[in-house]
Amino acid sequence: MQLTFMKLLIEFIISFVSTVGFGIITNVPRRSLLPGGITGAVAWTAYVILNNISGTLFMPNMVAAVIIGILGNLFAILYKVPVNMIYVPSLVSLVPGGIIYEAMRSFAQQHVNSTLEYLMSTLIVAMALTAGFFVSEWLFRAIRIRMRQLEIKERANK
Amino acid sequence: MLTDHEKDIMDVCGQVGAILLTSGAEIQRVEQTVEYIGRAAGLPLNCYVTVTAVFVSVNELAATMTFKTKLGGFNLQKVDEINQVSRLFTEKKIDFDTLKSRVSQIDKKVIDFNWPTKILGAGLVSVAPMFVFKATWGDLGLAFFIGIFGYLAAQFFGHHKVFPYLPELVGGFVIALLAIFTVKLGIGINSSQMIVSALMPLVPGVAITNSLREITSGELISGTLRAVDAILVAAAIGGGVLLATSIMIGIGNM
Numbered sequence: 001m002q003l004t005f006m007k008l009l010i011e012f013i014i015s016f017v018s019t020v021g022f023g024i025i026t027n028v029p030r031r032s033l034l035p036g037g038i039t040g041a042v043a044w045t046a047y048v049i050l051n052n053i054s055g056t057l058f059m060p061n062m063v064a065a066v067i068i069g070i071l072g073n074l075f076a077i078l079y080k081v082p083v084n085m086i087y088v089p090s091l092v093s094l095v096p097g098g099i100i101y102e103a104m105r106s107f108a109q110q111h112v113n114s115t116l117e118y119l120m121s122t123l124i125v126a127m128a129l130t131a132g133f134f135v136s137e138w139l140f141r142a143i144r145i146r147m148r149q150l151e152i153k154e155r156a157n158k
Numbered sequence: 159m160l161t162d163h164e165k166d167i168m169d170v171c172g173q174v175g176a177i178l179l180t181s182g183a184e185i186q187r188v189e190q191t192v193e194y195i196g197r198a199a200g201l202p203l204n205c206y207v208t209v210t211a212v213f214v215s216v217n218e219l220a221a222t223m224t225f226k227t228k229l230g231g232f233n234l235q236k237v238d239e240i241n242q243v244s245r246l247f248t249e250k251k252i253d254f255d256t257l258k259s260r261v262s263q264i265d266k267k268v269i270d271f272n273w274p275t276k277i278l279g280a281g282l283v284s285v286a287p288m289f290v291f292k293a294t295w296g297d298l299g300l301a302f303f304i305g306i307f308g309y310l311a312a313q314f315f316g317h318h319k320v321f322p323y324l325p326e327l328v329g330g331f332v333i334a335l336l337a338i339f340t341v342k343l344g345i346g347i348n349s350s351q352m353i354v355s356a357l358m359p360l361v362p363g364v365a366i367t368n369s370l371r372e373i374t375s376g377e378l379i380s381g382t383l384r385a386v387d388a389i390l391v392a393a394a395i396g397g398g399v400l401l402a403t404s405i406m407i408g409i410g411n412m
Contacts, residue, residue, distance in 0.1 A: 007291065011287060018287055018358075020282065021280065021282030021283040021359075022283045022359070024276060024279025024280075025279045025309070025359055026182070026231075026232035026233070027232065027234055027268075027270055027271060028234040028238075029234065044287055081238065082187075082237065082241055084184060084187070084237070085237075088364055088368075091363070091367060092363070092364065093286070093288065095363030096363050096366060097357075097358065097361030097363020097364070097366070097392075098286070098288070098355075100362065100366060100389070100392040101330075101357055101396055101399075102396075103392070104389070104392040104395070104396035105399060105400060108400055126366050126367050127370065129367050129370075130367065130371050133371060134374070
């Protein structure tokens with residue numbers, strides 16, 4: 001698929017709207033709707049670009065989860081919300097919910113091959129997202145320690 | 159023996175744990191929050207959480223309380239409110255009695271989006287980004303409305319709590335029925351794409367990912383249970399869709 005700026009913009013808007021919608025039905029605090037939407041949209045757009053280049057599942061999902069982890073943690077500090085309130089809605093476009101439904105439907109229809117295929121994809125996507133969160137949490141731990149040091153220094157200077 | 163005050167502390171702690179757990183907080187956060195509150199109240203306690211129960215125990219007094227819970231969906235506003243109250247308490251800005259009344263207040267009532275907003279939200283989720291440029295815009299527009307009906311059906315049956323997994327089954331059934339119907343009427347084009355897209359508010363994708371994150375962070379029991387639950391939810395949805403599909407095929411053959 002040829003990616004144009006217009007197409008990416010549409011993907012961005014749709015995923016933003018979708019993330020905000022999921023935020024509404026999971027009843028997140030009002031102040032985390034906007035940062036959650038931005039996080040979800042940026043992550044999804046990155047996923048679309050990378051998926052278009054590589055055609056695989058693991059790497060694009062992992063990078064998207066790294067983005068969610070980093071942006072989520074930043075917004076969590078800026079907007080004073082727990083990170084989970086940003087993680088949950090912004091994952092909605094990436095997460096393998098549709099695939100696991102397809103897996104269970106094929107299972108009930110006794111389509112062995114497609115069941116295995118869908119289950120595999122479910123696991124790959126979930127594992128990629130988990131791995132991405134690991135990376136981002138690890139990166140962010142370093143940032144957090146640095147920030148705490150700066151805070152202590154500032155207090156000492158006063 | 160436990161004094162009344164100590165019993166009170168354990169009771170409130172258990173309540174906090176149960177609220178957090180049923181509102182979709184991570185296991186570690188639940189345990190941490192409960193233990194912080196206990197410590198701040200002057201009663202060093204241990205908290206152990208699986209997805210269906212919260213155990214609060216004070217080892218020094220050899221006392222344990224158990225709070226049974228049911229697997230719940232997400233209500234993150236509740237988690238946030240409990241968080242704020244517990245932070246205020248551990249910073250000693252409110253006393254124990256205020257904490258107690260605030261917690262029971264949160265348990266009963268919590269800010270929620272009004273129904274029109276929730277319906278709009280469900281509709282927006284039903285337009286899945288993964289089908290943009292793959293399904294036609296007309297199909298996505300239909301998925302918006304079909305998703306709303308599926309969500310409402312699931313909410314209606316979830317409200318009564320008759321059978322587990324019934325809400326998801328009914329949701330899948332309604333969505334598939336409507337999607338196939340629109341294709342029969344000639345409005346929709348691809349029913350299977352519409353079905354998957356409209357299922358987005360019901361499907362346990364976030365649950366599966368969270369369960370794997372929990373397993374890898376060492377919460378083996380809860381993570382595994384959540385994964386099993388997610389698979390059952392997906393199976394219920396799939397069953398509902400298949401039921402509707404076979405009914406529609408049966409009608410078509412008549």
